[in-house]
C-alpha cells in the first residue's frame with residue numbers, strides 16, 4: 001500500500017499526468033480513501049517540491065507541471081469525492097485575493113474541503129474585494145476563505161474585513177485566512193475568525209467555524 005503512495009507522489013513531483021492518474025486508480029482499487037491519498041501522497045509532494053524550489057534544485061515550471069499532475073489525480077477521485085455533495089456540511093466561498101495569481105495551495109484546500117463534504121464556491125484568483133462581498137450576498141456561505149501567497153497582497157485581507165463591516169455583512173459570515181505569508185497573529189490583528197496553516201488544518205478549522213465552535217484555529 002505504501003508503495004502506491006510513494007509512486008503517486010513521485011509521479012506528481014515529476015509532473016507525469018498519466019502516471020499520476022494511473023497510480024490514483026491503483027490506490028482506489030486497493031480501497032484507499034481519497035483523504036488518505038491526498039494526505040499521504042499529494043500533500044507531501046508539494047512539501048517536497050517547495051523545499052527543492054527553495055534549495056534551487058527545481059524551477060517554477062516544475063511546480064506547475066506537478067500541479068497539473070495533482071489535478072489529474074484529483075480528477076480521478078472527483079466522482080467519489082462529489083458523492084458527499086448530497087448532504088453538504090456547509091458552504092465555503094474561497095478565492096485568492098486581488099493581485100495574487102497563486103492557486104495551487106488554494107486548490108488543494110478546495111479538494112480537501114470537497115472531499116470532506118463541504119460545498120465549495122471557487123471564486124478563482126486575483127479576486128477583488130467587491131467579488132468576495134457579492135459572493136457573501138449571493139451565496140450566503142457559512143465561511144469565506146481567503147488565500148494570499150504574496151506579502152504585497154496581505155493588505156487585501158484587511159481591506160476585505162473592513163468592507164464586510166462597512167457593508168453590514170460581518171456577522172453573517174465567518175472568515176478564515178491562509179497562505180504562506182499569513183500568520184495567526186496577522187489574522188488576529190485584522191479580526192478574521194480563524195487561520196490555518198495547511199489543507200488539513202483548514203478543513204478542521206472550517207468544521208469549527210461551521211459549528212460555531214471556538215476551536216484551536218480561532219484567532
Ligand code: B12
Nearest residue numbers: 100101102103104105145147150151178179180198199202
Ligand atoms: C508556484 C509558484 C508560483 C507560480 C504560481 C502558479 C499557480 N497556479 O499557483 C507562478 C509562476 C505563477 C508564480 C508567480 C509569482 N510568484 Co510565486 N511561487 C510559487 C512557489 C514556488 C510555490 C507556491 C505553491 O504553490 N506552493 C505549494 C502549495 C501547496 O503551498 P501553499 O501555496 O503555501 O498552500 C498551502 C498553505 O499555504 C495553505 N493555504 C493556502 N491558501 C489557503 C487559504 C486558506 C483559507 C487556508 C486556511 C489555508 C491556505 O494550505 C495550502 C495547502 O497545504 C512559491 C515558493 C514556495 N516554495 O512556496 C513562490 C512564491 C510564493 N512566489 C513568489 C513571488 C515573489 C512570485 C512573483 C511576484 C514572481 C515574479 N517576480 O514574477 C509572481 C507573482 C505573480 C502574482 N501576481 O501572483 C514569492 C512570494 C514572496 C512573498 N512572501 O511575497 C514565493 C514565496 C517565492 C520566493 N521565495 O520568493 N509563483
